[in-house]
Amino acid sequence: MDPRRRTAESSEISGGSGWADLPPELLEAILKLVSPRHRVTARVVCSSWRTCARASFPSDLPFDSPRLLLRRPAGDLAFFSLRRAEILPFALPTAAAARCCGHIGGWLAMAFDEDREIALWNITSGESVAIPRPPLFPVAKMLLSAPPTSPGWVVAVLGRSGTIALIQPPGGRWMTIEHGAEHGGFQDMAIWRGRLCALGCDGTVVAYRVSLSRRVAAASVLRAVQHPVGYAAAAAAGGQQRIRGRWWNYLAVDIAGELVVVRREYSVRRDAVDMEVEVVRYAAAEKKWETVEELAGQALFVGSVASMAAPATEGSGIRENCVYVARREVEMLVPHAIGVYSLADGDATGLAISGGHSVAAEPVWINPSIA
Structure with a gap:
């Protein structure tokens, strides 16, 4: 989101100095009436507004048990609640053409297939973080070792071709792991005990200890071939x-x-x-x-x-x-x-x-x- 636009939207919500004097319970009641996106925008005004904005989120919006993120026929994103067994619309400030390919905490990894780009979007603050263009597209899955606000965070992407690439933003270079070909390509990946684990189409599970500075990946097989490719x-x-x-x-x-x-x-x-x-x-x-x-x-x-x-x-x-x-x-x-x-x-x-x-x-x- 453009910071200037966010500031303007914050000004539209705040209106004037009188808003700062509102009792918290009244401000919470008002924020419950506005759209989720404007509720997110209100969080950046000040600490007291942030507290009220968090309290104004309905308890069954996407912040407890797993939710299923859907793309509606009209193009907008929504969450399906298991507890309510219904769809909960949620306005994510991103383009309708973006496709979710991963997440960590409140950050969603959104792939823009036509532009061959990926960006991280925070669904509670509206912040975005650009990711250097990966060498693999389309991207089937993206993993983050930690949120982008953490030092030393690493990104791993799995291409639909079955190949994995890693990078440490913002100034790093992509490193590609090519070993998946002998297993029919990699089908999935996960981070476990500090290692990147990849699952081959033949059922093999390979664990990698990756050094991006040395550009090497030491592999160990956790699970042998289960069936032919x-x-x-x-x-x-x-x-x-x-x-x-x-x-x-x-x-x-x-x-x-x-x-x-x-x-x-x-x-x-x-x-x-x-x-x-x-x-x-x-x-x-x-x-x-x-x-x-x-x-x-x-x-x-x-x-x-x-x-x-x-x-x-x-x-x-x-x-x-x-x-x-x-x-x-x-x-x-x-x-x-x-x-x-x-x-x-x-x-x-x-x-x-x-x-x-x-x-x-x-x-x-x-x-x-x-x-």
């Missing part, structure tokens, strides 16, 4: 009544700080889409992978842009011991965009999204904060 094509062959889809693999870091691989296979029938899910967790002490039979008190949320774990607390709308999947290729075939798989009984259900959303952009799980 051509497995997806073989799995696609099916009968007339049932078509077997491919396995989608996701890397996630759960709330205990453990590395998790989620494998999901779908089957398309004439009247339904079936889903099977397998979850394995890396036991670092034993250096082995274990099948997860139960997610006690929590659920996993997986997608091609972001994956995470969250507690299934009372009133959150989250089902314990379940895997929530958001991906447009399959779930768009039926009138819902969230697949919910129970590890307890293997039952797969769909969570309907009222109002619909565009199939042009991948739905993204995010869990921002207003800190």
Whole structure:
């Protein structure tokens, strides 16, 4: 956002010196009546306004359990609330053509595919941070080691070609990791214990210790090849009544700080889409992978842009011991965009999204904060 424009908008809201004398409870009530974008703008006026603006956010806007960020058919962004089971419009000050490819805290990474550029947008302050143009486009996923306000933060991008590149803004140079070719390309990545972990299309998990100053990446294999690269094509062959889809693999870091691989296979029938899910967790002490039979008190949320774990607390709308999947290729075939798989009984259900959303952009799980 242009600082001059932000200042002008702040002046429009403040109006005059009399606003500074308003009781906090009255200012909070007023801010609840304005748009989310102007509520964000009010935060930059002064510390007291920032406090009131934060208090004026409805409790179910995107600041507690994971939300699904959607692109509506009209082009605007919105959040789907699991607790309310409805869409919550949220005005993000960015171009309608931008596509979310990652997030950390309250920062969203927005890709502008036509311009081959990426920018970080803060949904609570309206600030933006430019990222040097990556060598890989389109970008499938972007990770940040820390928010852009932190010293020494690093950006990793995964291209749809299956290659990963890293940079330390603002003055660094991009470094590309080419090892994915031998694994059919990388399908996902996550940051775990200070290492960049990449998941190959053959099921291999490779952990990298990267030195951007020396431009080297020391690799260690955490998980060996699980299936040939051509497995997806073989799995696609099916009968007339049932078509077997491919396995989608996701890397996630759960709330205990453990590395998790989620494998999901779908089957398309004439009247339904079936889903099977397998979850394995890396036991670092034993250096082995274990099948997860139960997610006690929590659920996993997986997608091609972001994956995470969250507690299934009372009133959150989250089902314990379940895997929530958001991906447009399959779930768009039926009138819902969230697949919910129970590890307890293997039952797969769909969570309907009222109002619909565009199939042009991948739905993204995010869990921002207003800190």
